[in-house]
Amino acid sequence: MLLDAERDAATPHAPARPAPALSSGVLEVAGLAKRFGADKPVFSDVSFAVGKGEAVALLGANGAGKSTLLRCCLRLIEPDAGSIKLFGRELVGASAAPLRELRARVGFVFQRHNLVPRLSALSNTIHGALGRSASAGLWSPRLWSQALAPDGLRAEALACLARVGLADIAARRADRLSGGQSQRVAVARALMQQAEIVFADEPAASLDPAAGAEVMALFADLNRREKLTFVYTTHNLAHALEFSDRVIALRAGRIEIDAPTQSLRADDLRGLYG
Amino acid sequence: MADRSVPALPPRFERPGLLAFVLWVAAGALFVSALRGTGFSATEFFHGIPNIVRIVGEMFPPSPDRLAKVGWALLETFQMALVGTAAGVALSLPLAILATRHLTPHPVFYHAARALIALFRTVPDLVWALIFVVAVGLGPFAGTLAIMIDKIGFCGRFFAEAMEEADRNPQEALRAIGAGRVSVIAAAVLPAALPSMVNTSLFSLEKATRSSVVLGLVGAGGIGIELQVSMELFRYAEASTIIIAIFALVIAVERFSAWLRRRMI
Numbered sequence A: 001m002l003l004d005a006e007r008d009a010a011t012p013h014a015p016a017r018p019a020p021a022l023s024s025g026v027l028e029v030a031g032l033a034k035r036f037g038a039d040k041p042v043f044s045d046v047s048f049a050v051g052k053g054e055a056v057a058l059l060g061a062n063g064a065g066k067s068t069l070l071r072c073c074l075r076l077i078e079p080d081a082g083s084i085k086l087f088g089r090e091l092v093g094a095s096a097a098p099l100r101e102l103r104a105r106v107g108f109v110f111q112r113h114n115l116v117p118r119l120s121a122l123s124n125t126i127h128g129a130l131g132r133s134a135s136a137g138l139w140s141p142r143l144w145s146q147a148l149a150p151d152g153l154r155a156e157a158l159a160c161l162a163r164v165g166l167a168d169i170a171a172r173r174a175d176r177l178s179g180g181q182s183q184r185v186a187v188a189r190a191l192m193q194q195a196e197i198v199f200a201d202e203p204a205a206s207l208d209p210a211a212g213a214e215v216m217a218l219f220a221d222l223n224r225r226e227k228l229t230f231v232y233t234t235h236n237l238a239h240a241l242e243f244s245d246r247v248i249a250l251r252a253g254r255i256e257i258d259a260p261t262q263s264l265r266a267d268d269l270r271g272l273y274g
Numbered sequence B: 001m002a003d004r005s006v007p008a009l010p011p012r013f014e015r016p017g018l019l020a021f022v023l024w025v026a027a028g029a030l031f032v033s034a035l036r037g038t039g040f041s042a043t044e045f046f047h048g049i050p051n052i053v054r055i056v057g058e059m060f061p062p063s064p065d066r067l068a069k070v071g072w073a074l075l076e077t078f079q080m081a082l083v084g085t086a087a088g089v090a091l092s093l094p095l096a097i098l099a100t101r102h103l104t105p106h107p108v109f110y111h112a113a114r115a116l117i118a119l120f121r122t123v124p125d126l127v128w129a130l131i132f133v134v135a136v137g138l139g140p141f142a143g144t145l146a147i148m149i150d151k152i153g154f155c156g157r158f159f160a161e162a163m164e165e166a167d168r169n170p171q172e173a174l175r176a177i178g179a180g181r182v183s184v185i186a187a188a189v190l191p192a193a194l195p196s197m198v199n200t201s202l203f204s205l206e207k208a209t210r211s212s213v214v215l216g217l218v219g220a221g222g223i224g225i226e227l228q229v230s231m232e233l234f235r236y237a238e239a240s241t242i243i244i245a246i247f248a249l250v251i252a253v254e255r256f257s258a259w260l261r262r263r264m265i
Helices: A004-009 A067-071 A096-103 A121-129 A150-162 A178-190 A209-228 A237-243 A268-274 B016-037 B042-060 B067-098 B107-122 B125-136 B140-165 B168-177 B181-218 B224-232 B236-264
Strands: A025-035 A041-053 A053-058 A079-085 A106-109 A197-201 A229-233 A246-251 A254-260
Touching: A025 A067, A025 A106, A025 A229, A041 A067, A041 A079, A041 A229, A041 A254, A041 B067, A053 A067, A053 A209, A053 A237, A067 A197, A067 A229, A106 A178, A106 B168, A121 A150, A121 A178, A121 B168, A150 A229, A178 A209, A178 B168, A197 A209, A209 A229, A209 A237, A209 B107, A237 A268, A246 A268, A254 A268, A254 B224, B042 B236, B067 B107, B067 B140, B067 B181, B067 B224, B107 B140, B125 B140, B125 B181, B140 B181, B181 B224, B181 B236, B224 B236
Parallel strands: A053 A229, A053 A246, A106 A197, A197 A229
Antiparallel strands: A025 A041, A025 A079, A246 A254
């Protein structure tokens, strides 16, 4: 953790965003540990909580375990020890059905967007509703492609694409989109999911600086206007300082910094990469 | 310039080790025994050339006497190939999913599906035709079933490989959304594997068209039986008509599948 004295010494820069009014914890992680093989610990004893409406930047050098931590929080990678509570419900040890139910409430935007390449932007957006199909009484085969989807869902997906500024390319195949457009379709998929929290794993890393900033601004806008909880990993210190309320930094498998963004400067964070 | 000593050139060929030498000798012996076992003889081949020339001479001009019957048999041959391939492709899909390591619900299903595919693929279609002729009687249905089984083996293997090679990232994205196994397969795996699967299916149709000609030789329907009768009755002009018809059908199917492949992939 950053020492209090160091934090006090740091000149707080002008707050770019108002501090959110936090309510109950959306994500609570306690004592989480993960190792790949006996001699490859990734992180251990990681604990933090994320409140509703919070934007949290997860920092750390390559191999610090940011992406693994984010994936563990959805059990896309199984943690070795610890507890993960999403919306107050324990994720570790949950069976397939409740796990799917919890995942359906969490959007995940990957570094390389992970769209289905041969399907249209509209079909990929409609996939966002797959997780809520059971609870919404939807027959999931109708969500496999926009051609099969009910009219209401097609319109909803188009509205999600419009929110990310891509309604005009709804019919275009995902493999014919630019990197920035693909990433925005991935955001539209999370919107279609009606996610309450979005995890984003270096969402701007595969994009050029302008497209990366555009995608980050989109997330920040959703976070501000719709109180969407947002946890993202990044190597870009400017993105961390500009788009988050709080920074959690990993170093050598432990949390080194967990502090409000307002209290941090870029210099405080550069040490993570030394 | 400083005098530099140049090392000796390495040998052109490495001296084989004892095991490699023994294996080479064994392989040579096996090939020689195979030549003897098959009665391979250049002399007999050259003695047979006049007969080949005579038969080819008798084949021309092709006889149009049984053109209508040949046409119907050709149509039946294509129908066998089409229905057998379509049924085989449809049935191979669920089997291929079970035979895909990361999609199968349990390792037992994986090994069982792989074993079944291996069985269907390794037993030749002619053997399946013999079995089905006994089971359902002479005629095109037996041939169609034989093609279907053969295609389940062929497509099952290649479909499974295409699904194993499909990009895992979109699958992970849908799992993260909370999509179930079937939805992940239908919405992420199949679209990714589709080009390869279409290619395999069209190649299967080409292969089935050629196979269905031969299946007639064991009474499993199609034009093969017509060819057999013509050859056995020394009606070579009629046989050449049939061979030309088969050639035209196979080329037409290959052209059609190449066109479809270009359009779909």
